[in-house]
Amino acid sequence: MDFALTEEHNMIIESARAFVEQELYPFEDEVEKTDQIRPELYESIKQKALEMGFYAANMPEELGGGGLDTVSLTLLEKELGRANFGLQYIVARPSNILQACKGEQVDNYLLPTIRGEKIDCLALTEPNAGSDVRSMECRAERDGDHFVINGTKHFISHADVADYVILFAATGVEDTPRGPKKKITTFLVDMGTPGFTVEQGYHSVSHRGYHNCILNFDNCRVHESQILGEEHRGFDVANEWLGATRLSVAAMCLGRAERALEIATEWAATRKQFGKPIGKNQGVSFKLADMALELKAAELLTLYAAWKDDNGGMTDTDAAMAKLKATEMLQMVSDEAIQILGGMGLMDELPLERIWRDHRVERIWDGTSEIQRHIISRAMLRPYEQ
Structure with a gap:
């Protein structure tokens, strides 16, 4: 397995990071305070995402989508995940199960959704x-x-x-x-x-x-x-969708955790107490090391699942492991980041309190952590069933 990212992968990361910083970050405070996204802002972000080729990046190129493979899509979603969820979700990834559309459904639902005309x-x-x-x-x-x-x-x-x-x-x-x-x-x-x-x-x-x-x-x-799809076969459709969304959740958690770790690291390096940066104290430096370790482990699990998906081999267990590890890692990283910053970590001048609040739902939706553990353990035990 080649762990190196390609030139195309790095271009996706760089362009997505720039998009997030220029088009999404400036509006985070507004959305956090109002709990609303103005219609004109929604349309502006959507149009810029369409121009950049980020919109419907998960859909096949022949249908008008971005045609990204799973690894590329995971890297894109990681960068988008750094921003407020309401803003980053405007850069839509239509439900992959829409590819089951047939006949008039293609023109009425699938294609308009890929073009951003329908949601x-x-x-x-x-x-x-x-x-x-x-x-x-x-x-x-x-x-x-x-x-x-x-x-x-x-x-x-x-x-x-x-x-x-x-x-x-x-x-x-x-x-x-x-x-x-x-x-x-x-x-x-x-x-x-x-x-x-x-x-x-x-x-x-x-x-x-x-x-x-x-x-x-x-x-x-x-x-x-x-x-x-087919009558009475909706459960099959649901399973296909859940695998993809669990990988997306994992990827977005990576982005948030990375942003939280960056804030905590800069604070530890510049905040002085008792005459020296607090990062010089093992109580803080060891936290940073553990945060980086957990983030890297979650990233490798997520990219491994994405790589397997591109090669036709991702299992329910792979997706479950990625989601479980990434969501629980974000819990740890966001909490420790606030601990490092102390009281400032809970102030809304910084995004840490939002990341900390937002992380909680990730361990619930698209399958709770308990469901992910059930999926993993069931696969382990299945060969021994009589």
Whole structure:
């Protein structure tokens, strides 16, 4: 395995870092204070991302996307992850499962989303169904060539700015050796469809400017042509999406941790107490060493998973390890960075308190840390099952 980055990789890192520092950093304070992103600012960032070729970088070049391989995309997302999440998410990575679009869906959803003309959001989580996807209560019952959808989704990210939702709903029950399980189907549902409403979600301390919403379906009718993929095979689609998003979460955590470590290192080198820089004290210098070690370990796990994906070999365990390590590493690095800065670390003059607040959700969404450990251990034990 070649651990060296290519010239193209370094160009991506440099251009993405410059984009983040010039186009995103200047607006972080505004978003943190207002919890909003002005429409004109949203459009400005999106247009600049399109011009730079960062928008839809995860989609194939032949479809109009950036066509980046997974390692390149991971490096891009690491740099974007340094900024406020609401701002960096404008540099959209459409859901990779949209490549399952067929027929008119390609022109109505896939291509407009890649071009930035439409925005998608995913609706999987429910009030009574989080990690246990099969227990979802939102159902879609067939009525001729239509489906009637009833139920509620919550914690649905950026549904307040989306044009349509990629909805996962139960469409039946199947018998398995472990008992009955719900069949799940994925639908493309436009905002404004009768019977479908979006409500403001809960106030979160993490990721200001990036909102969660509650989706309500009350006898919402959609045509069977709105099925994404195959009927009853939505769980397969969900698994494909989760693997990619877990790697994205890991990559963005690397960027935030790197920024936090840079701030802590500069502070340790310049802040003087008792006549010398505090970094000269082992109590501080050893913290820096441990932070750097954990960051490097998480980075190697993440890039290794990305490399395996490019070579067709990434497993659920690879993605789970990357997400688990990177999210828990960010917890440690952000907390220790604040400890090094003392009281100043908690002041909003610096981004550390935001990074510390934002890190908490990373160990929950896209599969909790406990779910990642379950995935890893289950794969280890599977060969011994009778």
